[in-house]
Amino acid sequence: MTSGKGKIINDPVYGFIRFPEKELLQIINHPLFQRLRNIKQMGLAQLVYPGAVHTRFHHSLGACHLMGKALDELSAKGVTITKEESLAARIAILLHDVGHAPYSHALENTLIEGISHENISRLIMHQLNSEFCGMLDMAIEIFNNTYHKQFLHKLVSSQLDVDRMDYLNRDSFYTGVSEGVIGYDRILQMLSIHDGELAVEEKGVHSVEKFIIARRLMYWQVYLHKTVLSAEILLINILRRARELAVDGADLFTTPSLHYFLYQQHTAKDMKSNSDMLSHYCNLDDNDIMTSIKVWQKYPDQILATLCKMLTERKLYKVILSSQSLDNEYNLKAEQIKKTHNVNNADLQYFLSTGVTSNDTYNINDDRIQIAMKNGTLLDISEIDNPIISQALAMPIHKNYICYAQPLI
Amino acid sequence: MTSGKGKIINDPVYGFIRFPEKELLQIINHPLFQRLRNIKQMGLAQLVYPGAVHTRFHHSLGACHLMGKALDELSAKGVTITKEESLAARIAILLHDVGHAPYSHALENTLIEGISHENISRLIMHQLNSEFCGMLDMAIEIFNNTYHKQFLHKLVSSQLDVDRMDYLNRDSFYTGVSEGVIGYDRILQMLSIHDGELAVEEKGVHSVEKFIIARRLMYWQVYLHKTVLSAEILLINILRRARELAVDGADLFTTPSLHYFLYQQHTAKDMKSNSDMLSHYCNLDDNDIMTSIKVWQKYPDQILATLCKMLTERKLYKVILSSQSLDNEYNLKAEQIKKTHNVNNADLQYFLSTGVTSNDTYNINDDRIQIAMKNGTLLDISEIDNPIISQALAMPIHKNYICYAQPLI
């Protein structure tokens, strides 16, 4: 809907959200941004939470909306933020995920190894910047944290950025997991700047506590959900097998851009110099992956066909999670599966995987969440007298897992 | 999540919903049902409402949940409903949309002409029934309205069925258009059976009024939204052009199942006898269409390439809607477009379309919504003393439209 100034979009999470400047609309309408419509924010989590089919496009719009609210709040408190800075910060967050591959976790571990979606977002921002004649100069500085008002970067990327606020909110909305709902509006209203640093006012500390805990719960209940983990490992194994066959000269159905990555080996650092590679990368979305996997179900290689059938029909691996070692279980399952699935040692990996999954709720080595105490000092949230945060949340939790295929009937 | 009996799914619209019987789970887990995960409920409406990416899979689960609630309600009022009937009615609604093609409106007007998704749902139900050894016998009777308790069919398909209740609710939830929210729980609680007929108790009449009006508003604001209409016509034109080229022998990238329908002419009635055709049909989903269109952007035929680029980059047709004739506007635009797009009369159709769109809020010729009056009589809702429904809603509204491509820069 276009009304008065700019564009208004109906967002079930926040109600109407508005994009007033033509610069924002130019970016939103650009094909490189529209592509995010075809990349699901939560990848395969929809196999567990059928509502979770929202896209990175929608998340990026939402994060941009929250950035606007955060800046309005800070301005209302007397922080100087120019119109240019406000626009630049919103452009930076709008594009923070533009470099994501489809099912990025899986692709970054197989076909496009070593690639960082943040770096590609940066490359794309530079490309847009030359297309738009320098319009993104300041946005890029903010994104790279070279702009002198560092709090703008902190809002784009830190342990309390608008990216996390939007995705926690949006993911809990679309999954229906109420545990992830955060009081984002209260946190936004508690933001302030002290000596140039982004901080949360002391009386907002319970909201930050809630935010950290909501994130923790979303990790265990959603992002690291057994079945989601299982589906992601299955996808990794499918892509590995397909690559293996491709390297051996097999003639697999693929889309042109997936063909480019499946049949040729590319390294992360090529991306910068190889414009073809970036262009193919930006042409990939969820559809390429899922269409190919659907066709591969009938490919003669039994391993590839079986894995693709498992994903398409949602007959996923079973998962065991534990804080203890799972070596015994692994060995036991290995013997079984070699028989039931009739595979040799080399191919066992496709039916039995093991590894570690972890949840760092709050990383004390990372940018810290600062609390502006009433007495005027700034404290890291982990330093304040708060037993939940100080004692408990700081510790990452690791769990071992094994995933194994069940006998097919 | 599996707990106690059956499976529990987290639905953001209703909270936790439960599928207790193993028969329901067998159907939900079947590949023919899992396929619905890849068919968006609202097709291209996500180009206007970015949140509206929910699937027919999710809608079917939701409608099944509402069916359970409706039957519980009727049972609590003393209506005899056996366990078998309850299961059969839920199976019937679970599968009511299983025969949908991706972007069904567009496909049914181009590649797969004359096909009715209801008939295909029926074919698939028969196929599942033989696979599950007669488990769906009663469900099929209910679906076909040959079961003696006709109110069960009415709950599956009528002007006040759980299908509509779920999609109005769900579509308004995911679009964020609050106008479509209905008091579905109140309607469910007002259901009753009088002389074997499904009716709404008189005191529920305002809720039905609200339901009819919500539907009307959703039509104008969402389903028949100009931009959604524009995108659908664009998709139809893309598929028409692709078929035209295919018939001429062009070598278009497609997935195997889309190839089947693009390169061969099939009629609706072949489906019953041709198991290959059904199997290819059931292999199609949104991914096939969108992947192909993305690739076709680079196809040498300028018309196909242009149309595909317009859809992918969301540079849609402009639309004029009017209750008056638009013949003059059409002729004017025709002359312009032949010049700006350099097309001849035969190809003009790809850049300029015209037609009629309409909204029948309540069709008095269709199954009627019955109101059980306090005095014991049953009245059609249009007969009761209600000025909104009786005078206004019964009339369908037709609007003429023209859609035209803008000059490409």
Add this chain to the structure above:
Amino acid sequence: MTSGKGKIINDPVYGFIRFPEKELLQIINHPLFQRLRNIKQMGLAQLVYPGAVHTRFHHSLGACHLMGKALDELSAKGVTITKEESLAARIAILLHDVGHAPYSHALENTLIEGISHENISRLIMHQLNSEFCGMLDMAIEIFNNTYHKQFLHKLVSSQLDVDRMDYLNRDSFYTGVSEGVIGYDRILQMLSIHDGELAVEEKGVHSVEKFIIARRLMYWQVYLHKTVLSAEILLINILRRARELAVDGADLFTTPSLHYFLYQQHTAKDMKSNSDMLSHYCNLDDNDIMTSIKVWQKYPDQILATLCKMLTERKLYKVILSSQSLDNEYNLKAEQIKKTHNVNNADLQYFLSTGVTSNDTYNINDDRIQIAMKNGTLLDISEIDNPIISQALAMPIHKNYICYAQPLI
């Protein structure tokens, strides 16, 4: 919560709402405004909807918040609104209900006959204005519609004012009647000024339609709900009986300010000159009424005691509603009740009442809702080609009722 500038209040309906100017806070903190905390917005409706205990205090804050949003929207569209005007309009709406009596419908029909709460709001605004040295000058002009920018008055009081928007929203929120939920944010975003007149843009017409229908449904389902009607008539009868006894010299327990109105006859026009009367009026709230009625349950007069017991214990009148004449039913009941309740003709009125209740959804004789058509003209909403509004809603609906006490056990 006080943060940065002004005060932030947590409103379950809108989330955090902010009152930035100290002038607003001075008014909110004034005892004459704080008094509204003790006057329920929906009076006796909580006897049907137990959640509906929200206050006029809360409604006034909410309406003030919506006024701020409406003015921001208009400003964003280029309408000139000065800071003073913005503050004045918010003061005007904040105080629009400040002259309400507790259970105003009942009191205005008994103890304080002929009084208009709007006039008393005006008196109180003048009193505050002299206390605050002219701070309310412009707010009073807007309230009185003597300010030259008439659209500001329209936002305070018209058929599409922020008063109605807040109460429909809030009342449906607290009753749980989802039928009353309106898309207030969409209406606000569709507001515009044409030739100095407040209008809704043409594309907002469905939202206005929804607003009018929501209001209609709230009338039938909530405001004119049989049981609410019954309770209000019972309260009127209690106050009438108490006054009758007081005039006869009975010694009834009352609070001092209720005593003033119960034992002395005052006319509406005295209020202006009699500062004692205004001061007692402003001292009355729901507590005075309910406390007294609770004590009167034990008063020796059997009629008063019975009626008070009926209200306190929620043994309300039975109600018959009909669009036909109820004269026969009335006569029948009259004979019965004279026996069962052992009352004479004079006292029959306390156990049997009759009258007419009506619902004017949209009054074409009143200020009209203007629609700004795309072709530049302004139309009254009832003139546009909209069958629901033009044919149906404009007609008021009258229903006859009788209320009668049931035999007490």
Add this chain to the structure above:
Amino acid sequence: MTSGKGKIINDPVYGFIRFPEKELLQIINHPLFQRLRNIKQMGLAQLVYPGAVHTRFHHSLGACHLMGKALDELSAKGVTITKEESLAARIAILLHDVGHAPYSHALENTLIEGISHENISRLIMHQLNSEFCGMLDMAIEIFNNTYHKQFLHKLVSSQLDVDRMDYLNRDSFYTGVSEGVIGYDRILQMLSIHDGELAVEEKGVHSVEKFIIARRLMYWQVYLHKTVLSAEILLINILRRARELAVDGADLFTTPSLHYFLYQQHTAKDMKSNSDMLSHYCNLDDNDIMTSIKVWQKYPDQILATLCKMLTERKLYKVILSSQSLDNEYNLKAEQIKKTHNVNNADLQYFLSTGVTSNDTYNINDDRIQIAMKNGTLLDISEIDNPIISQALAMPIHKNYICYAQPLI
């Protein structure tokens, strides 16, 4: 609304809730239960959260609804619960708060010292039981934990009872404090019985964690909010002063039942034998207190008048909270206030109070929340490997406070 079987009530928190049995309706309709309509659930918290005016009546209905859902869930898992037990458990929870005084915290510390509302609920249940000829026998056993299925008592009263679930949900709904929202439906679905003990299934542990943390946050943000604390202490001081004056023979305006407690000294243990005392107690509600305080604003005693004005006009004490000693601040303020308020040492207490407030989020000495581990064992939630609960929440937090009146202008 009465429909089919029983009564349906519209609850904004849960949607429609149903009370099917006539026994429940008899209790709900009883004056002793209807009285709860006039006792706010959150007392004076509405001075901070204007939406928080919901009543103990509404909370009791909601808790009863949750009990029904919990029992349905357990039944669906195969736990034997007879119809009689189901009804009795719902009666027990419906009446668990029936013995509450208005502003019970304040009254129990002043006029009606030493009284436990739980004991009075018990007395009232006995009275209803004789009125209803033994209908409450089993409900009383469950309430008293003498019924052999102890899990029923646990659902009424323990650290994870439906009382807490409802009040956390309801209080966060009506305050608008989203931090208190809990996933009550998920907790209910995770309930199970192991060896006769109520437990939560292991996979529900994150929901319990969320529940405990939500409670903790509600304590700090709402229940122990500085301003709420301040208002409660003010109310205590008002009642103390009024009692002091009453004992001295002052003639204070009061309602008859408040008079009974203000002018006579009663001890908790009298209640059992003195039916007059119980009857007066059950006649008190919020209206008695607030009406009297409003009138006392004009009482000649300056201390009483000032305190009452402070409450009515919301000019509350200022509060300092600290985990350190506040003795110095106290002494300082004492000197100031004796001057500014012109009071002697004896009356200083009315303008300056000090004390300790505390928050026991989870009391390890109390009934424990049991977790049913997948390996079949039962563990106290504090024993499981969960850093948040085990290390942090178990410790109560104490804070010292001082409250002091500000100079009146």
